[in-house]
Amino acid sequence: MPTDPPARIPTLMLVCGEPSGDQLGAELMIGLKAVAGPSLNIVGVGGPAMTAQGLTSLFPLDETAVMGLREVVPRIPAILRRVREVSDYALALKPDAVVLIDSPDFTHRIAQRIKRMEPSIPTVNYVAPQVWASRQYRARKMARYFDLVLALLPFEVPFFETYGLRAAFVGHPAVERVSRMTGGEALRKRLGINQDTRLLAVMPGSRMNEVRLLLPGFREAVALVAKEFGDLVCVLPLVSHVGNYVRQTTANWPVPLHFVDGDNDKFAAFEASDVALAASGTVTIELALARTPMVVAYRLGWLTFALARPFIRTRFITMANVILGRAAVPEFVQGDCNGEALATALLALLRDPAACELQRHALDEAMAKLGVGGEAPSLRAARALLDFLRSRRS
Numbered sequence: 001m002p003t004d005p006p007a008r009i010p011t012l013m014l015v016c017g018e019p020s021g022d023q024l025g026a027e028l029m030i031g032l033k034a035v036a037g038p039s040l041n042i043v044g045v046g047g048p049a050m051t052a053q054g055l056t057s058l059f060p061l062d063e064t065a066v067m068g069l070r071e072v073v074p075r076i077p078a079i080l081r082r083v084r085e086v087s088d089y090a091l092a093l094k095p096d097a098v099v100l101i102d103s104p105d106f107t108h109r110i111a112q113r114i115k116r117m118e119p120s121i122p123t124v125n126y127v128a129p130q131v132w133a134s135r136q137y138r139a140r141k142m143a144r145y146f147d148l149v150l151a152l153l154p155f156e157v158p159f160f161e162t163y164g165l166r167a168a169f170v171g172h173p174a175v176e177r178v179s180r181m182t183g184g185e186a187l188r189k190r191l192g193i194n195q196d197t198r199l200l201a202v203m204p205g206s207r208m209n210e211v212r213l214l215l216p217g218f219r220e221a222v223a224l225v226a227k228e229f230g231d232l233v234c235v236l237p238l239v240s241h242v243g244n245y246v247r248q249t250t251a252n253w254p255v256p257l258h259f260v261d262g263d264n265d266k267f268a269a270f271e272a273s274d275v276a277l278a279a280s281g282t283v284t285i286e287l288a289l290a291r292t293p294m295v296v297a298y299r300l301g302w303l304t305f306a307l308a309r310p311f312i313r314t315r316f317i318t319m320a321n322v323i324l325g326r327a328a329v330p331e332f333v334q335g336d337c338n339g340e341a342l343a344t345a346l347l348a349l350l351r352d353p354a355a356c357e358l359q360r361h362a363l364d365e366a367m368a369k370l371g372v373g374g375e376a377p378s379l380r381a382a383r384a385l386l387d388f389l390r391s392r393r394s
Contacts, residue, residue, distance in 0.1 A: 010389060013095040014044040015086055015110060017103030018061060019206050019239055020282045022047030023263075024127060025101050027173045028385075029053040031378030035386060043093070045086060048240070058089060061241065079106060087113040094121060096389055100146075102127040108145070115145040122392055124385060126150045128160070139163040148388050150381050153323070153370075168388075170381040171371030172319075174285040177267065178372055181290035184272030187235075187265060191258045197231050198274050198350060201292065202257075204246065205279035206239045213299040214279055215249050220339025221277065223254035225346050233258070235273060237266035275349045275356070277342060280317040280331070285370070288320050288363040293356040295345040296331040320366035328362035 012032070016025045026049035032040055033053075042054070047061045059082065087110050090098050098114060098121060100107035111123045125146045131138040142149075143165040151157050152172040160167040188195060200222065204214045226232045234257045238246060243261075250257055260269050270276065270290035278284055280298040287294045296318045316322045318329045330345040332338075349356050371377055 009039055009041050011041040011043065011093065011095040012385070013090055013093065013098045014042060014046065014050070014055070014101065015098065015107055016046055016050070016061070016101040017106035019047055019241070021102035021127065022049045022061065023282075024173050025050045025055075026053050027176060027378040028099070028101075028126065028381055029055065031376065031380075031382035032385070034379060035382040043095070044099075058086060080109075082106070083109045083113060086110050087117070090114050090121060091118050094118070096392075097122040097124055097385070099124045099126050099385065104129040108142070111145045122147045122388070124148045124150060124388065126381065127152060128156065131159075139165060148384075150384055152377075168384040170384055171374065171377035172285060173377045173381070174282055175289065175367060175371045176376050176378055177286060178289040178367070180263070180267045181271050181286075183264065183268030184270075187260070187268040187272050191235070193233050193258070193272075197233055198229050199272055200225070200232060200234045200346070201269050201273035201276040201278070201287070202234050202236045203276065203278040203283045204236075205281065206242065206283075208242050208245065210279050210298075211242050211246060211249070214297060214337070215246070217297065217299075217337055217339045217342060218277055219250070219254065221342035221346060224339060224343035225350070226255045228347060229350060235260060235269045237261075237269055275346060277346060284318050284320065284329070285367075288367050289372070291360045291363060293349050293359045294329055295342055295349070296329055297337045297342060298331075298333050299337050319370070320363055323366045323369050324362060328359060328366070 014025050014028065016022050025046050029042060029050060030053060032042065044055060045059065046055045046057045051057060083106065091114065098111070100111050100123065114121050114123060123146050125142065128142070128149045128151065129138065139160055140163045143163050146165060149160050149165055149167040151160065151167045151169045154169050157167045157169050185195070193199060202218055204211045204218055222234060232255045234253065234255055236246065236250065236257060237260050247259065260266060267286070267290065270287055270292050273292055276287050276292050276294040278287060278294055278296055280296050284294060284296055298317055316327065316331065317333060318331045320329050321327055321331065332341050
């Protein structure tokens with residue numbers, strides 16, 4: 001009697017373009033393994049976190065982790081070459097779906113080329129650009145080259161569906177890291193920092209352009225704070241591909257500065273710190289999970305900001321503020337992002353324990369709305385993705 005051929009193992013292609021996307025991709029891979037087990041083949045582009053989960057990346061992320069006109073323009077030929085390389089790989093492989101993670105300047109070009117050349121290949125956007133905040137017309141364009149959005153925020157689902165783009169709310173993957181916000185006391189001991197010494201976590205960003213624009217103001221702010229709190233110490237979690245630049249640029253830092261590497265030490269640093277000074281981004285969610293009061297800053301190149309400003313439709317840049325609809329976390333953008341303003345906000349927290357506690361309560365409220373306490377977002381994303389594949393097959 002003839003036997004049935006073995007069932008074909010589905011292939012998913014996951015593609016990210018920078019370290020924060022690499023972390024999200026790794027968590028999605030963990031979720032997919034938990035839901036689908038070994039009956040899934042995963043290929044694509046990632047960094048150390050995705051590699052640790054078994055991905056063999058087509059290339060490293062160094063050439064694609066860029067932002068801002070000044071940094072992007074010189075790298076356009078290299079980025080476009082990588083876009084062609086990834087999309088050509090997908091066109092030849094014809095995976096069951098291509099999941100494009102964050103980094104829209106890179107990943108959306110891949111989705112567009114795939115859809116233009118082979119519309120039958122399903123494309124999924126995980127971590128959509130915040131088009132509800134600026135240039136909302138991009139949602140209509142996205143509907144032409146994405147089949148599904150895995151949405152991190154609940155209000156994104158009706159927003160995208162208004163433009164004819166299928167979406168599923170999965171929660172923000174960063175909330176899964178809440179249990180990892182430990183080790184602060186041990187880190188202080190290892191670094192020789194007394195438990196009563198004021199510790200400031202400094203996060204100038206994960207992209208070279210962010211670091212270049214933010215570090216001078218951060219340095220000035222730290223110097224001003226140190227005039228009142230002479231025992232101030234800083235800890236700076238390094239991001240691999242900008243680590244050398246950060247070390248060089250922070251030479252002669254105004255107070256003792258400790259560098260830490262890896263997620264475990266980063267999260268320990270968050271728990272150990274009294275306050276934080278951070279670039280806007282996923283790191284502000286991680287700080288919120290650690291219940292670390294923070295001041296948030298962001299700067300773009302003047303031309304990039306001038307071009308973007310007319311399209312901005314949101315009042316806030318910090319995720320906790322966006323979710324709550326109020327300025328629970330002090331934030332400073334562009335011209336307001338200067339050393340004096342940052343120092344004033346940091347001093348307000350360092351001087352007043354009640355202000356820190358008030359912010360902690362607001363951060364807890366925001367994280368609950370983001371999914372803390374519910375099913376892990378990576379599992380929800382994995383289920384939504386697999387349900388999508390099943391619906392395509394049927």
